[in-house]
Amino acid sequence: MELPVPATEADVLEALRPVQDPELHRSIVELGMVKGIAIDGPTVAVRVALTIAGCPLRAEITNRVTEAAVALDGLERADIDFTVMTDEERAAVRELIHGDPGATAGSQAAHGHAEGRAIRFADPECPTRVLLVASGKGGVGKSSVTTNLAISLAQRGKSVAVVDADVWGFSIPRMLGVEHPPAVIDGMLVPPETHGVRCISMGFFAEEDTPVIWRGPMLHKALEQFLTDVFWDDPDFLIVDLPPGTGDISISLASFLPRAEVYIVTTPQPAAQRVAQRAGFMAQKVNLTVKGVIENMSWFTGDDGQRYEIFGSGGGEELAERLEAPLLGQVPLLAELREGADGGRPIVVTDPDGEAAAAFAAIAETIDVSLAPTRRYHRELKIV
Incomplete structure (x- = not known):
């Protein structure tokens, strides 16, 4: 009987190559995080260099490395020892995954130039679809719609990121249930991820009870x-x-993201849709396309099973007609939807089979499939 060949250090290194850093989504071998491997009988010791001290995902890295290592013949235990990268090693990681921080906008993209680096999402070759979620006024549940829509798209197997551009009323991290701030690697921010959604927000840099008193140029720079x-x-x-509204931030983002699609959130109330239409008309004036309308708080279903239209009816449909865009869906008014938003428990996660989750799932499918730009599919099929 032929005995199995003991695993070598080279074998362990190859076994660790598919293991990804949970935040950077790159191989820990490719990133230079594996600093040492030693085998002593059935035990392998692996030294891993974290990108930052106090990495909140250290336990997840331990689990991933251990699982990959003990899968090899003859290895039954993995001891993981952590160290921290040097400044030079962090700079190398940033350049590997994010490019040269000194590169100019003119050398990287033809559109959407900012003051320093190019805005990747403005590049016609960028595969990312940018969705701007807007409303005419506050109080219509726009951020709650953004949060649940983002998770619904992630549940469809999509890679999803959210920018909380509401610098005065930031709420996305709280609604998503984000538990730690972005990591900083050589000046590069790595957004935290939860429910398959990454996000960045002014909420990471300002206290909730501290007003953000900034003028247009400062807001412009922060968004950049x-x-x-x-x-x-x-x-x-x-x-x-x-x-909410049509102020400096919306105008700045229109110039930064000329390929963006605009989605307007309103309620059924006629007065709300008349205000919401201003956001739609603003988008059209800056040459952005309004791709759809989402009506929130459409009805309340009582214990008797009846639907009660607390805020009236027809607002979403009327707005869609005015903007010549489809009404993508109607989201019911639920106490759980509001409570989940306040407590970091999005309803599409806590009640995936419920009425609201079904509405968000249908809207996400329409955006992902029916409203997908045909030019992208043509490019993939090499027709254009």
């Missing part, structure tokens, strides 16, 4: 950094939660 200094890694969808 959200789009250029964050490691987004070409997600399938970048969803931008805009502040």
Whole structure:
């Protein structure tokens, strides 16, 4: 009987090559995180260099490395020892996955130039679809729609990222249930991820009870950094939660993201849709396409099974007609939807078979399939 050949250090290194850093989604071998391997009988010791001290995902890295190592013949235990990368090693990681931080906009893209790096999402060759979620006024549940729509797209197997551009009323991290701030690697922000959605927000840099008192140029610069200094890694969808109205931020993002699709959130109330239409007309004036309308708080279903239209009816349909865009769906009014938003428990996660989750799933499918740009499919089929 032929005895199995004991695993070697080279074998362990190859076994670790498919293991990805949970935040950077790159091989820990490719990133230079594996600093040492030693085998002593059935035990293998692996030294891993974390990109930052106090990495919140250390336990996940331990599990991934252990699972890959003990899968080899003859190895029954893995001892993981951690160290931290040097500044030079972090700089090398940033350049590997995010490019040269000193590169200019003119050398990287033909559109959407900012003051320093190019905005990748403005490049016609970028595969990411950018969705701007807008509303005419506050209080219509725009951020709740953004949060649940993002997770619904992630549940369809898509890579999804969210920019919380509502710098005065930031709420996306709380609604998603994000538990730790972005990591910083050589000046590059790595957005935290939960429910398959990565996000960046002013909420990571300002306290909730501290007002953000900034003028237009400062807001413009902050948004530029959200789009250029964050490691987004070409997600399938970048969803931008805009502040209500048609102010500086919306105008800046229109110039930064000329390929963006606009989705308007309103309620059934006629007065709300009349205000919401201004956001749609603003988008059209800056040459962005309004791709659809989402009606929130459409009805409340009582214990008797009856639907009660608390805020009236017809607002979403009327707005869609005015903007010549489809009404993508109607989301019911639920106490659980509001409570989940306040507590970081999105309803599409806590009640995936419920009425609201079904509405968001249908809207996500329409955006992903029916409203997908035909030009992308043509390019994949090499027709154009």
